[in-house]
Amino acid sequence: MKERICKKCGFTNDTNAFYCQKCGTHLSNKGIKNFVKSLKLGSVAGGGAKGVSIAPIAGMEVDKMSGSAQSFKSVRKSYSLEDGSWYCPYCGKKNKEHAVECGDCGKAKPHD
Numbered sequence: 001m002k003e004r005i006c007k008k009c010g011f012t013n014d015t016n017a018f019y020c021q022k023c024g025t026h027l028s029n030k031g032i033k034n035f036v037k038s039l040k041l042g043s044v045a046g047g048g049a050k051g052v053s054i055a056p057i058a059g060m061e062v063d064k065m066s067g068s069a070q071s072f073k074s075v076r077k078s079y080s081l082e083d084g085s086w087y088c089p090y091c092g093k094k095n096k097e098h099a100v101e102c103g104d105c106g107k108a109k110p111h112d
């Protein structure tokens with residue numbers, strides 16, 4: 001623990017002194033002030049951290065987006081159903097087996 005140097009008179013007090021042994025200034029205030037100061041600095045840093053913490057959330061959003069994009073891709077890959085009907089990869093409409101083009105958007109049935 002640091003020696004409690006009086007802010008007012010510069011007297012070096014015992015580490016456990018709460019008041020300056022020379023002038024009677026409340027020494028613990030200094031410590032508390034410094035503590036509060038460090039807390040304020042911490043909260044400022046926390047503000048920065050808050051800004052940083054948004055990044056992972058944004059990253060999650062990107063992951064979600066890319067995840068949905070991936071699932072959309074996988075849907076596109078398996079547009080043909082077992083009964084021969086197929087999902088339009090462009091608009092998502094389910095078309096019948098004999099349909100050569102999408103009944104909704106008119107796009108040709110894609111080949112595997």
Ligand SMILES: [Zn+2]
Pocket residue numbers: 006007008009010011020021022023024025
């Ligand atoms: Zn003093």
Ligand SMILES: [Zn+2]
Pocket residue numbers: 088089090091092093102103104105106107
């Ligand atoms: Zn379509």
